[in-house]
Amino acid sequence: xxxxxxxxxxxxxxxxxxxxxxxxxxxxxxxxxxxxxxxxxxxxxxxxxxxxxxxxxxxxxxxxxxxxxxxxxxxxxxxxxxxxxxxxxxxxxxxxxxxxxxxxxxxxxxxxxxxxxxxxxxxxxxxxxxxxxxxxxxxxxxxxxxxxxxxxxxxxxxxxxxxxxxxxxxxxxxxxxxxxxxxxxxxxxxxxxxxxxxxxxxxxxxxxxxxxxxxxxxxxxxxxxxxxxxxxxxxxxxxxxxxxxxxxxxxxxxxxxxxxxxxxxxxxxxxxxxxxxxxxxxxxxxxxxxxxxxxxxxxxxxxxxxxxxxxxxxxxxxxxxxxxxxxxxxxxxxxxxxxxxxxxxxxxxxxxxxxxxxxxxxxxxxxxxxxxxxxxxxxxxxxxxxxxxxxxxxxxxxxxxxxxxxxxxxxxxxxxxxxxxxxxxxxxxxxxxxxxxxxxxxxxxxxxxxxxxxxxxxxxxxxxxxxxxxxxxxxxxxxxxxxxxxxxxxxxxxxxxxxxxxxxxxxxxxxxxxxxxxxxxxxxxxxxxxxxxxxxxxxxxxxxxxxxxxxxxxxxxxxxxxxxxxxxxxxxxxxxxxxxxxxxxxxxxxxxxxxxxxxxxxxxxxxxxxxxxxxxxxxxxxxxxxxx
Amino acid sequence: xxxxxxxxxxxxxxxxxxxxxxxxxxxxxxxxxxxxxxxxxxxxxxxxxxxxxxxxxxxxxxxxxxxxxxxxxxxxxxxxxxxxxxxxxxxxxxxxxxxxxxxxxxxxxxxxxxxxxxxxxxxxxxxxxxxxxxxxxxxxxxxxxxxxxxxxxxxxxxxxxxxxxxxxxxxxxxxxxxxxxxxxxxxxxxxxxxxxxxxxxxxxxxxxxxxxxxxxxxxxxxxxxxxxxxxxxxxxxxxxxxxxxxxxxxxxxxxxxxxxxxxxxxxxxxxxxxxxxxxxxxxxxxxxxxxxxxxxxxxxxxxxxxx
Numbered sequence: 001x002x003x004x005x006x007x008x009x010x011x012x013x014x015x016x017x018x019x020x021x022x023x024x025x026x027x028x029x030x031x032x033x034x035x036x037x038x039x040x041x042x043x044x045x046x047x048x049x050x051x052x053x054x055x056x057x058x059x060x061x062x063x064x065x066x067x068x069x070x071x072x073x074x075x076x077x078x079x080x081x082x083x084x085x086x087x088x089x090x091x092x093x094x095x096x097x098x099x100x101x102x103x104x105x106x107x108x109x110x111x112x113x114x115x116x117x118x119x120x121x122x123x124x125x126x127x128x129x130x131x132x133x134x135x136x137x138x139x140x141x142x143x144x145x146x147x148x149x150x151x152x153x154x155x156x157x158x159x160x161x162x163x164x165x166x167x168x169x170x171x172x173x174x175x176x177x178x179x180x181x182x183x184x185x186x187x188x189x190x191x192x193x194x195x196x197x198x199x200x201x202x203x204x205x206x207x208x209x210x211x212x213x214x215x216x217x218x219x220x221x222x223x224x225x226x227x228x229x230x231x232x233x234x235x236x237x238x239x240x241x242x243x244x245x246x247x248x249x250x251x252x253x254x255x256x257x258x259x260x261x262x263x264x265x266x267x268x269x270x271x272x273x274x275x276x277x278x279x280x281x282x283x284x285x286x287x288x289x290x291x292x293x294x295x296x297x298x299x300x301x302x303x304x305x306x307x308x309x310x311x312x313x314x315x316x317x318x319x320x321x322x323x324x325x326x327x328x329x330x331x332x333x334x335x336x337x338x339x340x341x342x343x344x345x346x347x348x349x350x351x352x353x354x355x356x357x358x359x360x361x362x363x364x365x366x367x368x369x370x371x372x373x374x375x376x377x378x379x380x381x382x383x384x385x386x387x388x389x390x391x392x393x394x395x396x397x398x399x400x401x402x403x404x405x406x407x408x409x410x411x412x413x414x415x416x417x418x419x420x421x422x423x424x425x426x427x428x429x430x431x432x433x434x435x436x437x438x439x440x441x442x443x444x445x446x447x448x449x450x451x452x453x454x455x456x457x458x459x460x461x462x463x464x465x466x467x468x469x470x471x472x473x474x475x476x477x478x479x480x481x482x483x484x485x486x487x488x489x490x491x492x493x494x495x496x497x498x499x500x501x502x503x504x505x506x507x508x509x510x511x512x513x514x515x516x517x518x519x520x521x522x523x524x525x526x527x528x529x530x531x532x533x534x535x536x537x538x539x540x541x542x543x544x545x546x547x548x549x550x551x552x553x554x555x556x557x558x559x560x561x562x563x564x565x566x567x568x569x570x571x572x573x574x575x576x577x578x579x580x581x582x583x584x585x586x587x588x589x590x591x592x593x594x595x596x597x598x599x600x601x602x603x604x605x606x607x608x609x610x611x612x613x614x615x616x617x618x619x620x621x622x623x624x625x626x627x628x
Numbered sequence: 629x630x631x632x633x634x635x636x637x638x639x640x641x642x643x644x645x646x647x648x649x650x651x652x653x654x655x656x657x658x659x660x661x662x663x664x665x666x667x668x669x670x671x672x673x674x675x676x677x678x679x680x681x682x683x684x685x686x687x688x689x690x691x692x693x694x695x696x697x698x699x700x701x702x703x704x705x706x707x708x709x710x711x712x713x714x715x716x717x718x719x720x721x722x723x724x725x726x727x728x729x730x731x732x733x734x735x736x737x738x739x740x741x742x743x744x745x746x747x748x749x750x751x752x753x754x755x756x757x758x759x760x761x762x763x764x765x766x767x768x769x770x771x772x773x774x775x776x777x778x779x780x781x782x783x784x785x786x787x788x789x790x791x792x793x794x795x796x797x798x799x800x801x802x803x804x805x806x807x808x809x810x811x812x813x814x815x816x817x818x819x820x821x822x823x824x825x826x827x828x829x830x831x832x833x834x835x836x837x838x839x840x841x842x843x844x845x846x847x848x849x850x851x852x853x854x855x856x857x858x859x860x861x862x863x864x865x866x867x868x869x870x871x872x873x874x875x876x877x878x879x880x881x882x883x884x885x886x887x888x889x890x891x892x893x894x895x896x897x898x899x900x901x902x903x904x905x906x907x908x909x910x911x912x913x914x915x916x917x918x919x920x921x922x923x924x925x926x927x928x929x930x931x932x933x934x935x
């Protein structure tokens with residue numbers, strides 16, 4: 001592979017190293033210099049996790065060819081706290097609780113450091129503007145902004161250095177107190193090793209061949225040409241699975257790699273382990289597959305119709321699961337109602353978009369234990385499934401949970417760990433796979449798209465007397481968490497409201513869409529959206545205040561839920577009171593408001609986005625060279 | 629992934645052009661690299677191999693910025709961040725800092741160059757409307773028979789359509805030359821899906837000078853992007869406003885004039901609505917930047933726009 005010698009100063013030390021010409025500065029720093037504090041979140045300049053200084057200017061190192069760093073001065077997150085102590089900015093992030101999963105944080109700390117260096121008196125709006133190129137999925141940004149403001153004030157002497165120390169818990173009580181996270185120093189310093197940061201001696205690099213088709217039969221796979229390539233150490237397909245192939249959170253319907261046919265675009269078909277990433281990528285192009293196209297199924301309603309294409313032979317009706325709930329008699333309820341509202345709701349696929357793309361290492365340890373290191377959200381279940389898939393006793397399979405750079409449910413599925421195990425066994429070497437952002441978005445589970453048909457009956461005084469709810473969740477190509485998601489969706493469908501007559505049916509169906517899986521709220525968001533929208537419409541129809549109609553129907557302590565769980569305590573009324581107060585809500589039915597509303601544009605309301613805070617800085621920014 | 633056999637870093641223009649000619653058909657130019665690296669990824673160009681990548685960002689002439697005879701000459705490799713942190717550019721090009729603040733983010737602005745932005749000729753490029761308003765010319769150079777041949781043309785002619793420009797084989801943008809307008813006020817308005825790192829759905833840039841009373845437009849320059857295949861100067865709106873009083877009614881009338889220009893293939897109704905608001909906001913903003921008292925006019929414009 002073509003290479004070049006790069007001479008530069010990195011974190012104050014002169015370096016001279018061989019780089020491959022195609023490497024980005026990010027790759028060079030992470031792979032050749034083994035400084036892994038700088039993260040790769042998207043590879044396309046969108047997320048900012050790879051931010052570092054080159055000649056004093058903050059750049060995104062995923063957009064910098066390594067040749068550009070020739071002769072330059074590079075400063076990474078590892079260079080900030082040189083004496084072994086965190087920098088003031090890092091301490092402020094620790095203090096403010098500005099790190100959760102931590103994956104975006106090194107880039108965030110670099111951007112924050114740049115903001116302070118350019119303008120030591122940086123204002124709050126300018127902080128937001130200068131951090132605009134950095135994405136965080138966990139924190140909601142406020143704690144990050146707080147941290148930068150805290151660091152600024154400490155550096156400017158407006159706050160004492162002790163402001164960075166942990167607050168004493170009042171009266172020894174920790175509940176309600178701000179407690180510094182134990183793992184934050186490892187995150188703000190970039191020292192924490194996520195799976196993608198870890199290397200092992202003799203490690204091979206894995207790439208996955210993925211399906212370009214949504215539904216097609218694999219007539220044949222020929223991997224011989226790929227296997228013959230220099231540098232390729234192992235190629236695996238479903239034929240390499242020794243045990244009972246199948247995983248999933250509820251139903252084990254998904255093979256490690258496509259078996260016989262593919263069911264969605266992006267499904268893994270084969271995996272290659274090679275001496276380097278480029279060789280592995282090139283080997284994928286040498287794998288020959290003969291296809292027979294099958295009719296695709298993309299619409300969840302169509303999936304439930306007779307004669308629709310069948311995605312899984314075991315489920316000829318394309319049904320993953322149906323969850324029915326019956327309580328009272330909805331027809332009697334509707335007969336008592338003064339108002340009946342009918343509406344349909346749709347929600348779409350949503351990507352979790354954690355900053356850390358999937359990554360993992362697989363190896364067989366000296367005792368013959370197949371070991372997988374990955375940010376899995378469910379290692380014990382994965383371990384049990386993988387033991388069966390590998391036909392190995394459970395004590396010969398080990399899962400190590402690496403730090404999870406954000407999950408939100410998206411890392412519950414064992415979609416790549418099996419391939420790592422097979423490749424480690426076959427190559428007898430450690431193997432590592434790191435997803436690209438595109439691969440992560442294309443192949444991992446999404447929030448279930450849903451279609452809800454809703455019928456709600458109410459009396460004139462605002463009481464819900466009947467709710468009939470039918471939801472179809474598009475489970476996509478594999479079951480994953482669908483069964484649990486639609487069960488949760490059903491249990492919570494009618495909302496936290498005391499409704500005497502309820503009829504709920506949720507269906508999870510197979511299609512040839514990207515699989516749906518666990519995602520924050522686990523199926524209830526879809527139905528809550530429908531229920532709350534129905535209540536707003538009901539309030540408008542009945543001339544009631546939207547808060548009031550919810551109070552009228554709220555479940556109270558002692559009530560039974562629609563699935564007969566007794567509620568020992570219910571905080572819904574306090575919640576409503578708090579929301580009403582905090583929002584400055586203008587009381588009244590939705591119809592009473594005219595062109596002007598008293599509760600908008602006030603304190604706490606978000607103003608339209610404007611940029612240019614730095615043009616109006618109160619203290620002129622000093623030149624970069626004047627700032628230490 | 630973008631791969632190459634060698635990564636060349638010439639330091640003089642002649643060397644850069646010579647390398648381009650020598651490796652003709654087997655090379656690509658890299659300036660800021662902020663477009664080419666995301667382009668060579670899955671879903672766009674995929675894995676791309678180029679034999680020779682020629683990085684022109686270290687070429688001295690392409691980094692020079694000079695001033696003379698009411699014009700500014702910007703080397704093609706000037707990064708957008710300079711419009712924010714160079715006082716002389718902030719002063720001479722009053723609309724460019726407003727453009728730059730909406731352009732990508734701080735990190736990308738340190739790399740992304742004016743030449744690259746114009747060469748890519750995206751209909752939604754942030755850089756095109758403000759440079760059109762500044763009457764920019766593009767200087768190009770190529771090697772011919774062992775010597776460097778230069779030519780220049782107005783920016784409006786240089787961009788021929790989406791992704792299309794007048795560059796011939798192995799020709800390079802050397803500089804952008806545009807008016808220095810220190811007595812003008814400038815503005816830039818853009819709408820996209822979030823505030824950083826978005827491709828504009830539509831953008832507009834205005835340059836305004838006001839008369840001594842501060843109550844009339846003197847000169848007005850207005851250019852828009854994202855509403856058709858090419859960014860455009862709005863000559864009829866400019867003509868209407870020159871010498872006109874800086875009043876809400878006048879600005880509102882002007883903002884309605886160019887609506888037929890909105891010919892984008894998608895979301896046309898939406899683009900028309902934001903476009904009208906943009907034009908009036910850009911004109912008012914540039915007038916304010918030029919020193920006009922405009923609070924009352926802007927308040928009135930809000931009412932006009934909601935009407």
